[in-house]
Amino acid sequence: MITFRGCSDPFFLKCLKATLAMLILALGTAMAQAQEGSLVFGIRSTASAGGTEASVRGGFEEEFSLTARMRKGVLRISLGAAGSLSGWYASALRWASYSESQTLRWSLPPWPPDAEMDPAPDLLADLEIREAAMALALPGLRIEGGKFPLSWGTGTVFRPADLFRATNPGVFVTEARSLPAIRCTVFTGAMQRIEAAAAIDGTGTIAAGARMFGTISAAGFFALNAGWRRTPSTSGTSDEFSVGLALQHEWDNFSPTVELSLRVRDGNSVAFVMAGTGLTIDRLAFRTEIQEKIDFKINSLLMPDLFLIAAWNLSDLTVLSFPLLWLPSSDAVSLGASIRLEGILRGRLDLSGYTAWYTRAGATIFRWHSAVSWTHAFQ
Amino acid sequence: MNTWHTIAFLLVLVSPGHAQQTRAIDPQALLEEIDRVQRYASISYEGTMEIIQGNRVLVKQFTAKARGSGLVFLEFTNPEDKGVRMLRVDQAIWMYFPTEGETVRIAGSMMRQGLMGSNLSYEEVAEGESLRGTYAPAILGEDTVDGRPCILLSLTSTRKDISYPTRKLWVDVERRVPLRIELYARSGSLMKTIHVRAIESISGRLLPTRVEIVDALKKNSRTIFSMRSVKLDITLPDSLFTMETLTR
Numbered sequence: 082m083i084t085f086r087g088c089s090d091p092f093f094l095k096c097l098k099a100t101l102a103m104l105i106l107a108l109g110t111a112m113a114q115a116q117e118g119s120l121v122f123g124i125r126s127t128a129s130a131g132g133t134e135a136s137v138r139g140g141f142e143e144e145f146s147l148t149a150r151m152r153k154g155v156l157r158i159s160l161g162a163a164g165s166l167s168g169w170y171a172s173a174l175r176w177a178s179y180s181e182s183q184t185l186r187w188s189l190p191p192w193p194p195d196a197e198m199d200p201a202p203d204l205l206a207d208l209e210i211r212e213a214a215m216a217l218a219l220p221g222l223r224i225e226g227g228k229f230p231l232s233w234g235t236g237t238v239f240r241p242a243d244l245f246r247a248t249n250p251g252v253f254v255t256e257a258r259s260l261p262a263i264r265c266t267v268f269t270g271a272m273q274r275i276e277a278a279a280a281i282d283g284t285g286t287i288a289a290g291a292r293m294f295g296t297i298s299a300a301g302f303f304a305l306n307a308g309w310r311r312t313p314s315t316s317g318t319s320d321e322f323s324v325g326l327a328l329q330h331e332w333d334n335f336s337p338t339v340e341l342s343l344r345v346r347d348g349n350s351v352a353f354v355m356a357g358t359g360l361t362i363d364r365l366a367f368r369t370e371i372q373e374k375i376d377f378k379i380n381s382l383l384m385p386d387l388f389l390i391a392a393w394n395l396s397d398l399t400v401l402s403f404p405l406l407w408l409p410s411s412d413a414v415s416l417g418a419s420i421r422l423e424g425i426l427r428g429r430l431d432l433s434g435y436t437a438w439y440t441r442a443g444a445t446i447f448r449w450h451s452a453v454s455w456t457h458a459f460q
Numbered sequence: 461m462n463t464w465h466t467i468a469f470l471l472v473l474v475s476p477g478h479a480q481q482t483r484a485i486d487p488q489a490l491l492e493e494i495d496r497v498q499r500y501a502s503i504s505y506e507g508t509m510e511i512i513q514g515n516r517v518l519v520k521q522f523t524a525k526a527r528g529s530g531l532v533f534l535e536f537t538n539p540e541d542k543g544v545r546m547l548r549v550d551q552a553i554w555m556y557f558p559t560e561g562e563t564v565r566i567a568g569s570m571m572r573q574g575l576m577g578s579n580l581s582y583e584e585v586a587e588g589e590s591l592r593g594t595y596a597p598a599i600l601g602e603d604t605v606d607g608r609p610c611i612l613l614s615l616t617s618t619r620k621d622i623s624y625p626t627r628k629l630w631v632d633v634e635r636r637v638p639l640r641i642e643l644y645a646r647s648g649s650l651m652k653t654i655h656v657r658a659i660e661s662i663s664g665r666l667l668p669t670r671v672e673i674v675d676a677l678k679k680n681s682r683t684i685f686s687m688r689s690v691k692l693d694i695t696l697p698d699s700l701f702t703m704e705t706l707t708r
Contacts, residue, residue, distance in 0.1 A: 218708070220699070221704070223704070229561060230559060230560055230561035230562075231561060232561055232562045233562070235564075266707075268703060268704040271549070271698070271701070271702045271703065272554075272702070272703050273703070274703055274704075294703075299549075299550055299551060299552050301565070302565055329565060331567065336567035338567075359567050396513050396678055396679075396681055397511050397513055397518075397578065397678065397681050397683070398513045398516050398518055398681075399513075422516075423511075423516065424512075424513065424516030424517050424518045425516060427517070429540070458538070458539035458540050
């Protein structure tokens with residue numbers, strides 16, 4: 082077992098400082114040469130009335146950010162503003178919320194017209210409705226409609242059982258997408274529920290399905306789902322039918338998760354299997370996930386996709402993490418490093434960087450990205 | 461009881477009694493007395509955690525409701541974590557993150573990590589058994605804490621499924637409330653020290669409303685936990701401790 086009982090001795094402090102210095106140096110170097118580097122300052126505040134006990138309550142939240150991004154010698158500055166309103170009434174209408182973000186962006190100098198990357202315009206005014214939803218609830222029943230986060234599954238990166246999330250997103254941490262959707266949930270027990278949901282995303286993909294979520298005594302849970310997804314294709318549309326299972330079980334400190342998805346599209350059957358587990362040794366935490374695609378038509382196994390992250394809790398307020406994502410099926414591998422320092426100038430400082438190698442049109446492309454951000458919240 | 465709850469329970473003043481000489485006190489009776497008084501039916505409060513490391517401070521605010529020894533519901537209210545909820549049902553801990561719209565069960569491998577970055581682990585939050593049923597008490601002697609005479613009570617357990625097999629409690633002789641608690645690992649190493657910083661009279665009990673938790677393994681690291689708007693023995697319905705409320 083690794084322990085840091087000697088953390089108060091000078092040697093540990095020297096090691097810690099050296100580690101941080103190396104990380105900052107690496108990021109600084111990356112910033113100087115990177116294809117893409119960004120610096121983000123954020124400020125966020127909330128105001129609410131009614132308190133959590135009130136039958137009527139509401140809140141307002143806004144967030145401002147200033148992002149400077151250097152890419153291929155072009156400085157791109159973005160101003161972002163986001164706001165949200167929420168209300169809650171302890172009667173039939175249980176909650177309603179609305180949030181939107183507004184981004185203004187311009188580039189100095191203008192983005193080269195022949196640039197192969199980033200087709201985004203130099204001047205951009207972008208409005209995005211993040212969430213606009215309301216819910217009706219009766220005891221044991223809830224109906225929600227609007228645009229809201231919708232996510233199924235258990236994996237950090239690989240979620241084959243998630244009907245509403247793209248497979249193999251290729252990034253270290255994926256957040257649930259906020260989608261125009263409706264969802265009906267029946268709570269069949271204290272920790273059990275059955276839900277049916279339908280959603281459409283920005284690409285025109287329509288998905289609908291039902292899921293049963295339950296616990297396995299006190300040692301885990303399962304989620305069984307079935308669904309249908311229609312995606313636009315060059316020949317019109319393509320329908321896919323799927324059944325999925327997500328499972329998590331505890332054996333002492335060992336708690337593996339498994340997700341299985343069987344999909345049928347145009348007569349072809351494909352299965353995705355994800356297995357993941359975590360391990361904590363003192364202040365080191367590991368999480369690994371592998372995902373295998375099984376094509377019954379080809380009847381062969383490929384190298385599985387792999388995600389691994391090691392997080393080192395240097396202290397309660399400092400976490401250093403190293404994610405690795407390897408996607409043999411896409412000829413892509415990404416390796417990153419990030420450090421999160423809470424309580425810096427009453428805010429949070431994030432430094433991160435990652436490198437990626439991937440193959441496109443037969444050529445191997447190397448890309449690296451680094452970012453520094455500081456966020457402060459008011460209430 | 462959860463740890464925040466447990467902290468309160470650990471430090472709850474037993475019914476004010478007569479000052480007694482240490483040698484006349486039966487440790488088992490003292491522990492039973494502490495346990496009995498700690499077993500209030502339910503509690504609700506607004507809590508604040510200040511996680512401090514050197515000159516860096518992270519503040520977490522939340523509302524908490526707990527009933528019996530196994531049901532806890534928390535909702536975070538500080539801007540960074542607004543809407544994040546935690547439900548504990550016996551030994552299982554579930555979290556709800558509004559950005560995901562999904563529930564997450566805290567895996568066993570994560571149970572020793574700090575809850576929301578604090579010096580309280582999920583494992584400690586999940587512990588809920590009474591001291592009497594878990595530990596064998598012994599009185600080690602007398603001491604003083606902040607100038608107040610205390611009984612030094614040692615608690616030991618041979619069970620392997622608890623976070624701290626040994627605890628030491630400095631119990632105020634006059635007020636019969638622990639003013640300091642030390643938590644030890646199986647190896648005998650000191651892991652954490654809990655200091656009571658403020659005590660208030662609530663519903664006829666003396667309740668510690670501000671405590672400081674110092675992690676012995678982390679240099680310059682401590683968490684100050686405070687409670688306000690505390691209500692004891694209130695009615696908390698079953699529906700509060702369900703997936704329906706967690707995801708509302």
